[in-house]
Amino acid sequence: MSEIFSVTVLVGILASAIRLATPYLYAAIGESFAQTSGVVNLGVEGIMLVGAFAGFYVAQLTGNLWLGLLGAVIAGILMGLLMSFISVTLRAEQGISGIGLYMFGLGLSSLLFKTTIGTVKTIVGFPPVKIPVLGDIPILGEALFNQSVLVYGAFLLVPLAWWLLDKTTLGLKTKAVGQNPAAADSLGVSVLRNRYFNVCLGAALAGVAGASLSLSLVNLFQENLTAGQGFIAVALVYFGGWRPLGILAGALLFSTVNAIQLWVQVLGIGIPADIAVMLPYLLTIAALAVTANRARQPAALNKPFERGEN
Amino acid sequence: MSVANADTLQRSRRLSIDWVNAAFRIGLLLLSLLFAFMIGAVVLLLLGANPIIAYSTMFTGVFGSVYGITQSIVKATPLLLVGLGICIAFRASVINIGAEGQLILGALMATWFSLQFRTWPGWLLIPATIIMGFLAGAAWGFIPGILKARLEVNEILTTVMMNAIALQLMNLLLRGPLIDPAGITAGTYLAQSERLPEAVWLPRLVPQTLLHSGAIIAVLLAIAVYIFLWRTTIGYRIRAVGLNPDASRYAGIKVPFYQALSLTLAGGFAGLAGVVEVIGVQHRLLEGITSGYGFSGIVAALFGGLHPLGLIPASWLFGSLLVGADKMQRAVQVPSALVDMLSGLIVLFVIGSQWISTRWARRRMAAAAGAKR
Numbered sequence: 036m037s038e039i040f041s042v043t044v045l046v047g048i049l050a051s052a053i054r055l056a057t058p059y060l061y062a063a064i065g066e067s068f069a070q071t072s073g074v075v076n077l078g079v080e081g082i083m084l085v086g087a088f089a090g091f092y093v094a095q096l097t098g099n100l101w102l103g104l105l106g107a108v109i110a111g112i113l114m115g116l117l118m119s120f121i122s123v124t125l126r127a128e129q130g131i132s133g134i135g136l137y138m139f140g141l142g143l144s145s146l147l148f149k150t151t152i153g154t155v156k157t158i159v160g161f162p163p164v165k166i167p168v169l170g171d172i173p174i175l176g177e178a179l180f181n182q183s184v185l186v187y188g189a190f191l192l193v194p195l196a197w198w199l200l201d202k203t204t205l206g207l208k209t210k211a212v213g214q215n216p217a218a219a220d221s222l223g224v225s226v227l228r229n230r231y232f233n234v235c236l237g238a239a240l241a242g243v244a245g246a247s248l249s250l251s252l253v254n255l256f257q258e259n260l261t262a263g264q265g266f267i268a269v270a271l272v273y274f275g276g277w278r279p280l281g282i283l284a285g286a287l288l289f290s291t292v293n294a295i296q297l298w299v300q301v302l303g304i305g306i307p308a309d310i311a312v313m314l315p316y317l318l319t320i321a322a323l324a325v326t327a328n329r330a331r332q333p334a335a336l337n338k339p340f341e342r343g344e345n
Numbered sequence: 346m347s348v349a350n351a352d353t354l355q356r357s358r359r360l361s362i363d364w365v366n367a368a369f370r371i372g373l374l375l376l377s378l379l380f381a382f383m384i385g386a387v388v389l390l391l392l393g394a395n396p397i398i399a400y401s402t403m404f405t406g407v408f409g410s411v412y413g414i415t416q417s418i419v420k421a422t423p424l425l426l427v428g429l430g431i432c433i434a435f436r437a438s439v440i441n442i443g444a445e446g447q448l449i450l451g452a453l454m455a456t457w458f459s460l461q462f463r464t465w466p467g468w469l470l471i472p473a474t475i476i477m478g479f480l481a482g483a484a485w486g487f488i489p490g491i492l493k494a495r496l497e498v499n500e501i502l503t504t505v506m507m508n509a510i511a512l513q514l515m516n517l518l519l520r521g522p523l524i525d526p527a528g529i530t531a532g533t534y535l536a537q538s539e540r541l542p543e544a545v546w547l548p549r550l551v552p553q554t555l556l557h558s559g560a561i562i563a564v565l566l567a568i569a570v571y572i573f574l575w576r577t578t579i580g581y582r583i584r585a586v587g588l589n590p591d592a593s594r595y596a597g598i599k600v601p602f603y604q605a606l607s608l609t610l611a612g613g614f615a616g617l618a619g620v621v622e623v624i625g626v627q628h629r630l631l632e633g634i635t636s637g638y639g640f641s642g643i644v645a646a647l648f649g650g651l652h653p654l655g656l657i658p659a660s661w662l663f664g665s666l667l668v669g670a671d672k673m674q675r676a677v678q679v680p681s682a683l684v685d686m687l688s689g690l691i692v693l694f695v696i697g698s699q700w701i702s703t704r705w706a707r708r709r710m711a712a713a714a715g716a717k718r
Contacts, residue, residue, distance in 0.1 A: 120697075125700050127700060131696045132696050134643065136689065136693065138692060139690055139692075141689070142683065143388070146683050146685075147392075263509050266502060270502045307517055309520075310513070313509070313514070319503075320492070320498075323498045323503060327496040
């Protein structure tokens with residue numbers, strides 16, 4: 036038991052936690068855009084799967100990781116357009132359309148994977164990039180500042196999202212659309228266009244979240260690669276109170292639990308793997324129960340907008 | 346015109362409107378199905394597969410043999426049971442995505458219970474096992490139910506998490522306490538339980554097939570759920586909560602209670618699906634026992650118009666799709682994941698078309714009101 040407290044293991048856990056936070060951050064920050072505009076997109080998991088596949092497929096076809104990433108973004112946007120059309124234009128019940136999108140994404144990515152790649156293959160993903168000076172800090176430098184660009188990108192996204200939502204006209208419009216669409220509409224803000232934009236932005240980021248798995252964290256694609264991380268990302272938005280910093284805290288909490296769970300398995304400490312794997316899910320439920328505070332929730336969340344009705 | 350005559354007239358007009366409305370809705374459902382299959386065909390073409398061959402293999406895979414037809418009913422049975430639970434929950438505006446986990450709990454309980462009391466005679470063991478499985482699934486539904494009722498925790502997310510936890514729990518038990526002792530002596534350590542006592546096996550309806558009497562139980566339960574939702578006070582309140590929670594609250598209905606109740610009942614029915622899979626089909630618990638029924642059941646329920654009786658043909662349709670997909674995968678090497686993709690599209694189209702049908706109904710009513718004036 037004592038070995039889990041050694042410096043090497045603790046640094047290892049820290050480095051893993053930073054890496055594992057990446058997909059949560061992309062997906063949850065993206066989802067927070069959609070939710071701020073009033074749309075719950077529960078299909079994040081499906082978008083991540085399609086993004087992960089598209090990224091992997093394009094990257095191994097062209098040999099260019101950046102093209103792969105672009106492929107994931109485009110795939111994400113296409114999924115976002117589908118979700119927007121059903122949920123915004125056709126005003127469908129968002130909880131159910133999200134589940135439909137998830138099933139579609141799961142089925143599509145599995146179908147494409149089986150017919151094009153067939154077997155699990157690995158790829159050389161984005162390499163770790165050492166940041167000068169900071170990367171030379173003993174012990175911590177290796178954990179924090181020797182990661183792949185996608186990991187840095189995820190953490191840079193947090194201040195960027197804060198700036199976008201709090202300091203730009205677009206962000207204010209988005210909040211207005213999520214709080215009181217009728218008022219926003221009367222002031223000439225197109226509710227439809229704003230929601231389309233935010234859902235697609237969120238979906239593009241979910242695509243990147245998927246690609247961060249297939250091109251940086253595990254460097255392969257397999258069926259159901261994401262294993263529920265997209266759903267946890269949606270939960271993180273609630274947990275983080277729709278604020279980028281709150282989401283960052285939640286993502287780090289989850290990735291740390293995940294990292295500890297993985298290290299516990301590696302070190303073979305007498306906890307069955309199945310129980311260790313359960314931990315993040317149990318934590319999600321506990322976190323949702325503890326933070327079940329709706330004060331910060333966008334008032335028009337989950338409510339389709341129809342002119343003259345709301 | 347006498348009062349009685351006017352009354353009859355009005356009633357008949359109301360009836361005729363209902364028929365037109367129903368026909369319109371069914372038409373939209375079939376259109377959704379058609380659209381999904383057309384998109385599936387385009388994807389298959391892009392992948393270089395022949396959609397006509399793929400779809401016709403699916404069709405003959407089901408209807409080309411007695412075995413195929415019985416098998417479609419075998420697969421429809423858990424879908425119907427899961428779907429009944431989904432109907433109850435969705436009618437209360439509670440979105441239960443946790444059927445996979447609830448099904449696992451039902452299957453686990455059925456396995457443990459029937460092995461524990463293997464000496465009991467069938468007439469006692471079968472009903473007791475069924476009830477215990479229902480209760481286990483209900484308990485798994487109760488947890489997110491009470492969290493929603495007490496703390497307003499989003500049930501969609503908690504039920505998804507409960508699925509993952511149930512899956513790990515099953516893996517844990519199948520490698521530990523429930524593992525088949527024969528697997529240990531043989532050294533294979535297969536993650537499956539011991540074979541269940543024959544007393545608990547549901548009788549088979551057609552020899553040489555897997556069709557078991559669970560199908561009859563499921564249909565009877567569909568009728569019971571219909572009566573429950575439309576002919577009892579509790580059912581009425583569940584539907585009222587779903588239609589308009591605010592009005593229900595003013596009317597003195599305890600909204601959180603009925604939400605939690607509907608999720609608990611939904612869990613129970615999903616648990617039953619697990620029970621019939623174990624005691625009707627597999628006769629033991631093994632990995633992959635859910636076969637994704639928890640999700641397909643949602644699709645069937647939506648396609649059945651969230652109506653217990655509409656669910657009977659809907660679950661048979663999706664049961665057939667699953668059988669056809671297996672056949673297609675084996676015969677023409679088109680992955681059965683195609684059907685998962687189609688299911689997702691069907692959900693999207695069905696839920697998307699609801700707005701069209703409500704708007705259409707509203708316009709018709711407005712037109713009728715205009716004509717009267």
